[in-house]
Amino acid sequence: MEREEAVKHMTDVMAKFVAFTGKRLPDDVRAKIEELAQQEEEPLAKAIYKTMERNQELAVKLNRPSCQDTGALQFFIKCGTEFPYMAELPELLRQAVVQATKDAPLRHNAVETFDEYNTGKNVAKNIPSLFWDIAPGRDDCEIYTYMAGGGCSLPGHAKVLMPGEGYEGVTKFVLDVMTSYGLNACPPLLVGVGIGTSVEVAALQSKKALMRRIGSHNPNPKAAKMERLLEDGINAIGLGPQGLRGKNSVLGVNIENSARHPSVIGVAVNVGCWSHRRGHIVFNKELNYTIDSHSEVDF
Amino acid sequence: MAKKVLTTPISAEDLEDIHVGDVIYLTGKLTTCRDVAHRRVIEEGRKLPVDIRDGAILHAGPIIRQRGEGDYEMVTVGPTTSMRMEKFEEAFIKETGVRLIIGKGGMGEGTMRGRRDNKALHCVFPAGCAVVAATCVEKILSANWKDLGMPETLWTCQVKEFGPLIVSIDTHGRNLFEENKVIFNERKEKVFQEIASQVGFIK
DSSP: OOHHHHHHHHHHHHHHHHHHHTTSOOHHHHHHHHHHHHHOOSHHHHHHHHHHHHHHHHHHHHTOOSSSOOOEEEEEEEEETTOTTGGGHHHHHHHHHHHHHHHTTOOOOOEETTTTEEOSSSOBTTBSEEEEEEETTOOOEEEEEEEEOHHHHTTOEEEEEOGGGHHHHHHHHHHHHHHHTGGGSOSSEEEEEEEESSHHHHHHHHHHHHHSOTTOOOSSHHHHHHHHHHHHHHHHHTOOGGGSOOSOOEEEEEEEEOOOOTTOEEEEEEEEOSSOOEEEEEEOTTOOEEEOSOSOOOO | OOOEEEESSOOTGGGTTOOTTOEEEEEEEEEEOOHHHHHHHHTSOOOOSSOOTTOEEEOBOOEEEEEETTEEEEEEOOBOBGGGGHHHHHHHHHHHOOOEEEEBSOOOHHHHHHHHHHTOEEEEOOTTOHHHHHTTEEEEEEEEOGGGOTTTSEEEEEEEEEEEEEEEEOTTSOBHHHHHHHHHHHHHHHHHHHHHTTOOOOO
């Protein structure tokens, strides 16, 4: 493949994949929603889950984005240093978003700050957002796509705690976000918690936690224990679908952590709504790709 | 149980027998109206270019496909977080005479007062179910304040049995989300104690 042709191919695949993720939820999210729906007994909660199910069927049938808020696009990239198209990625992903916006179609969600106008294309200053990890020696490129909607972005909180507040303080911080902002953010939620030193470290990890599969656990046994405690605890609060009460509240709780300065515990919470539009695609150096977030891909 | 359908124009009497937790539907005219439109009416003192007296608004920013000049198709439309409009809503209800506000999540004290004093409802459409909502839209009748971009334009739609709409604030002074919050906060205290006793990792 000529270089120009290769870049066009990757742009095209990314545009189609982004549009596709707006229409069909990833396998883990679909399975979990089905599981939670079956546990409900109250008529209101059951009726809401039924409407959600019908909506997802209609989205596929009518080939439309399942939620009107197709978000500001974010890409979490793990790029091998030997991946041949690394230099082209920023422009290529931007073009893919423009294309998906037209084809899907996606809602226009990029507003330039200070000048305060909607660009109408879903690209603007640092939108789409690109978050890079470099994988030394690897020649492939892994990309998580995420539609950061307004509703699920609004509860985002970060704070630096004093060590005296401990993990008990972390617990309180997370629970407070759930009962203040969380209930309006389209539960059942996927809750991402980041722990580190300063706010930006914690915040980035809280979002990366949302890229992890539902049901996966942090490799540290204590962190994994805290994931389970928070999941059971937030479920016991019983936010239910749409915050209108029910048996559960969350799709899961994922914690990502890094070490901390001895004087601080930085903590952040990010949530994904029930319509958690996350995709995962891996390109090899020949630009053949595999998608493991969705089993039924048809584009 | 018969399906409760409100039809615009809506009178104060139409809302008397409706209580929080009820499920209703809307037929008639529905206009999308959100952040900047509220700000323009209340802070800038501008007149809303659509008459919504005895009518309904939807806190939403849809995806629209333009088929030709002035000819639009509703692709998806679902509610956005209503709490963002709380700051303006009491004055907005008084100013516009709107009877039904549809959105997502709860609203606060001001809106509750506005609804009780001016006889209006707040309802929740299950958020994220934007294709279901779009299929209840028969036609887009007009588009105003298009300078605000696709999400914030006032799209006035002809809708048929738009719903399910879950009543979250009624005209009798009840607020479902605020009542739920009290329950959630009580449970949270208990949950916190349980978790806190098991996460003393700093020793």
